[in-house]
Amino acid sequence: MTADLFGEPVIAGLDYRPEFITHAEEQELVGHLSAEELSPFRFHGWTGKRLTRSFGWRYDFDDASFSPSEPIPGWLEPLRSKAAGLAGVRPDDFVHALLVRYDPGAGIGWHKDRSVFETVVGVSLGTPAMLRFRRRRAGGFDRMQVEVEPRSAYLLSGEARHEWEHGIAPGETLRFSITFRTLSEKGRRIATSP
Numbered sequence: 001m002t003a004d005l006f007g008e009p010v011i012a013g014l015d016y017r018p019e020f021i022t023h024a025e026e027q028e029l030v031g032h033l034s035a036e037e038l039s040p041f042r043f044h045g046w047t048g049k050r051l052t053r054s055f056g057w058r059y060d061f062d063d064a065s066f067s068p069s070e071p072i073p074g075w076l077e078p079l080r081s082k083a084a085g086l087a088g089v090r091p092d093d094f095v096h097a098l099l100v101r102y103d104p105g106a107g108i109g110w111h112k113d114r115s116v117f118e119t120v121v122g123v124s125l126g127t128p129a130m131l132r133f134r135r136r137r138a139g140g141f142d143r144m145q146v147e148v149e150p151r152s153a154y155l156l157s158g159e160a161r162h163e164w165e166h167g168i169a170p171g172e173t174l175r176f177s178i179t180f181r182t183l184s185e186k187g188r189r190i191a192t193s194p
Helices: 023-035 074-087 158-162 185-192
Strands: 014-017 039-043 046-055 057-060 065-068 096-102 108-111 117-125 129-137 140-148 153-156 165-168 175-183
Touching: 014 140, 023 074, 023 117, 023 175, 065 185, 074 117, 074 153, 074 175, 117 158, 117 185, 175 185
Parallel strands: none
Antiparallel strands: 014 153, 039 046, 046 057, 046 096, 057 065, 096 175, 108 165, 117 153, 117 175, 129 140, 129 165
16 A cells, blocks of 8 residues: 555655556557567576566666667557656656566565666556565664556656665566666766767
């Protein structure tokens, strides 16, 4: 749950939207995702259980490089426009799209998105997942979690994006996600440097 009794977000900058897309839209997206060539996620020589593919820009966790990638495909454009509406940005501001397939047992450990990115919108497909949050404080962590349902979306901006780490608990069934990201000021500087 992301809101208190008065409708205020529990974490500033976190906005969760159930039923963000229709069942038919989800089925079409899962069909596209199933046809994509996804590769095991790599992190400093370690290979993760989830399969991924980046469009627009690519951050390489093995060598910390940030470089252009294949253009965002047309089949993602309607979802990118919808995500832009949630985030209050132009669709073209979302210059990075990440496709992820989570097979049973796959999750994501605690992290913050890389500093080359700013606003994040994630769309959950297939089965529910537990999106966890934590923020360090004296003597431990503040913690919360949100069950992200199939066809839902979440926005991370402001405090939720910069002050809290997030992760996805490993699931027991196949799940997909599509994440859109804008560039931060740092990312824009790198993208426009010769």
